[in-house]
Amino acid sequence: MSLTRTAVVDAAWALLRTYGLGDLTMRRLAREMGVQPGALYWHVTDKQTLLLALAERMLEPVRDKDSPTELVTALRLAILEIRDGADVVAVAHALGSETLPPTTELVSLLRVLGLPDDKARGGALTLIRYTLGSVAAQQTRTSIAGRSSEEQDAMDEQDFEMGLETILRGLGASHVSTGDSRTAARTRDI
């Protein structure tokens, strides 16, 4: 039976999950599929396109969220779950779509909460960039250490959530004219 584009992407996906980006080479992938390296190029344009497909698969579950917090948290976990996930996203969207998939949805969610259009756009950018920066930091650190420790993961999560709350508070405070306590309560809802 002949190769398929989906079969190639699937094998690449498996390779990425199991061994990480460093071992995801076209030659290795070909070997894994029992085929010559050149054969892959009949089904896939080049490596970067392949990585883009992997990034899309990675971010696919980040959808239909009800709040910015949920969306950003889901984004973080989706990338964090995959070895070198942040790198894949970086490389992929160096070639792919201007903005990351969940960006526009995040803008909508912020607008629903009452933010004016430009603030919502800026806020979404801030949140996405913060999230990517956080995941990148965490993954590069766990890649120097062999395996990630439970306590470090918990620490990272706590730091992330704290930063997330800070940003949401910053966004909320700019348009909701309330006292401190009310602002804090509202932030939790965001």
Added chain:
Amino acid sequence: MSLTRTAVVDAAWALLRTYGLGDLTMRRLAREMGVQPGALYWHVTDKQTLLLALAERMLEPVRDKDSPTELVTALRLAILEIRDGADVVAVAHALGSETLPPTTELVSLLRVLGLPDDKARGGALTLIRYTLGSVAAQQTRTSIAGRSSEEQDAMDEQDFEMGLETILRGLGASHVSTGDSRTAARTRDI
């Protein structure tokens, strides 16, 4: 005259500034210095160590700032000035020091402004990660387009500053119990 470690780093620095990370290979570097590839390894442990040295050189001017805003802005510009600067920082601190050099100084600056220790630490992390995420996003985008447009650069800077203010506002509002106007004024000082 014999090669020096500094000479190697200087040449690598020049190569990075001129052609970017993609053209900074050990072999290319050796060719540029009129020497065999193996010769480099007498003066430098490996490529990653070399990149670490470049990252340090890059971040060296980010020092002795008087406010978080100044420090973070300086950090952004220092990385942005160098082609693939964000990648270099990422690769470098994948091996190097746990936290980026200016992190501890940023913590101090936040403490001076009255933030308690843990909030200062968390705030510094948030700011650094946001900054790295922003620069990474901008640089990967300008690397797909051949050259960066003046207007996009201005746009990016504006977006960045807006996000920065959002984060600082979020940090400030958590400990200063004031009304909106006073908070906004204080934020500007941060």
Added chain:
DNA sequence: ACCTGAACACCGTTCAAGT
């Protein structure tokens, strides 16, 4: 001490030629 020569074990990509 410092460097050359030469190798080892790889890369991504292309492309004539086969089926």
Added chain:
DNA sequence: ACCTGAACACCGTTCAAGT
């Protein structure tokens, strides 16, 4: 249409041997 064989132009790193 789909794949092989084989090449092209590279990598980072090591290490005996030379000076």
